[in-house]
Amino acid sequence: MIVVRDVFTAKPGMASKLxxxxxxxxxxxxxxxxxxxxxxxxxxxxxxxxxxxADLAGFEKRTKEYMExxxxxxxxxxxxxxxxxxxxxxxxxxx
Numbered sequence: 001m002i003v004v005r006d007v008f009t010a011k012p013g014m015a016s017k018l019x020x021x022x023x024x025x026x027x028x029x030x031x032x033x034x035x036x037x038x039x040x041x042x043x044x045x046x047x048x049x050x051x052x053x054a055d056l057a058g059f060e061k062r063t064k065e066y067m068e069x070x071x072x073x074x075x076x077x078x079x080x081x082x083x084x085x086x087x088x089x090x091x092x093x094x095x
Contacts, residue, residue: 001093002053008086010045018047018082025075026051032058047083052093059090 010018019036026034032053039046053059066072 002056003091003093004051004059005089006049006086008047008083009043010047010083012045014082015045015047021079022049025072
């Protein structure tokens with residue numbers, strides 16, 4: 001299993017708005033657990049979208065589907081105005 005973490009530093013005052021937008025946009029996703037996290041301690045205004053996949057092929061498939069969904073584009077319109085920087089982490093779950 002892999003975990004993909006998209007980590008964003010939101011603009012001041014926008015973390016909760018970004019987290020809510022991500023949670024609403026991903027609520028209809030199937031085929032993997034998705035959760036949205038916000039900072040409790042550490043870097044301020046941090047929002048993380050964490051998704052689990054069986055393997056990298058599952059991640060690639062979801063990414064392709066996401067890019068082809070016009071309603072997803074509508075849901076996420078303007079989200080780039082809510083954050084300053086970000087990065088993606090892809091981690092393997094060891095068992």
